[in-house]
Amino acid sequence: MVMNPDAVRNVVGIIGNLISFGLFLSPLPTFVTIVKKDVEEFVPDPYLATFLNCALWVFYGLPFIHPNSILVVTINGTGLLIEIAYLAIYFAYAPKPKRCRMLGVLTVELVFLVAVATGVLLGAHTYDKRSLVVGTLCVFFGTLMYAAPLTIMKQVIATKSVEYMPFTLSLVSFTNGICWTIYALIRFDIFITIPNGLGTLLGAAQLILYFCYYDGSTPKNKKGALELPKDGDSSAV
Numbered sequence: 001m002v003m004n005p006d007a008v009r010n011v012v013g014i015i016g017n018l019i020s021f022g023l024f025l026s027p028l029p030t031f032v033t034i035v036k037k038d039v040e041e042f043v044p045d046p047y048l049a050t051f052l053n054c055a056l057w058v059f060y061g062l063p064f065i066h067p068n069s070i071l072v073v074t075i076n077g078t079g080l081l082i083e084i085a086y087l088a089i090y091f092a093y094a095p096k097p098k099r100c101r102m103l104g105v106l107t108v109e110l111v112f113l114v115a116v117a118t119g120v121l122l123g124a125h126t127y128d129k130r131s132l133v134v135g136t137l138c139v140f141f142g143t144l145m146y147a148a149p150l151t152i153m154k155q156v157i158a159t160k161s162v163e164y165m166p167f168t169l170s171l172v173s174f175t176n177g178i179c180w181t182i183y184a185l186i187r188f189d190i191f192i193t194i195p196n197g198l199g200t201l202l203g204a205a206q207l208i209l210y211f212c213y214y215d216g217s218t219p220k221n222k223k224g225a226l227e228l229p230k231d232g233d234s235s236a237v
Contacts, residue, residue: 005187008186012179012186014071016176019172020180021079022172023169024079024083027086034090039093039094039098042090044098045105047083050145051083051084051087051106055076056116056134057076057138058072075237120133138195139195142195142196143198146199146202152164156209161215162210165209165210173206174206178203180192181200195237
């Protein structure tokens with residue numbers, strides 16, 4: 001019996017939702033530290049970037065932009081709510097200068113999102129045109145987020161240590177990239193394929209580096225390391 005491609009795509013998308021949800025929750029230790037202690041040297045940049053990325057993907061997946069993409073909306077809508085919670089916690093515990101900076105960046109992002117939504121809805125009158133504009137933006141910002149691990153990979157090579165690159169997170173990020181790439185290829189969607197295909201390649205590179213430089217010792221958990229894993233969860237699709 002041959003399964004319907006759309007049914008297979010839905011199954012893969014549901015699995016992708018579950019994996020991505022786990023990635024969105026990966027920064028929880030950072031916020032436990034913030035609540036118990038203080039903001040210290042933590043910065044909101046990864047969460048602001050993920051907020052923008054999720055908002056764009058939610059917009060992309062709406063029926064009047066790109067039909068039949070409800071699973072893209074569900075996971076990125078969930079991610080958007082999680083990022084709002086993270087930013088609210090950060091705002092509550094951050095000193096005034098960091099609060100002002102965060103609000104400034106968030107304001108710019110919101111203005112950008114409103115401008116994109118207004119421009120697309122008023123200026124693009126077909127699914128193809130709307131998908132092209134919003135999808136291109138999603139690819140651009142999604143690729144930037146998936147490229148974030150390059151900094152960590154460079155550090156691993158320079159220090160010959162995987163201390164700042166947790167194996168589990170690298171493996172899950174790699175699996176997430178594969179899952180959403182398969183999802184995009186079943187009913188070909190170039191805008192989902194590009195960033196997730198790139199994410200899969202970078203995830204594979206991280207795993208190769210891990211096995212090359214892992215020396216069997218237990219990595220030390222430093223406060224700064226908590227910020228680094230945020231590359232993967234940001235790109236749910």
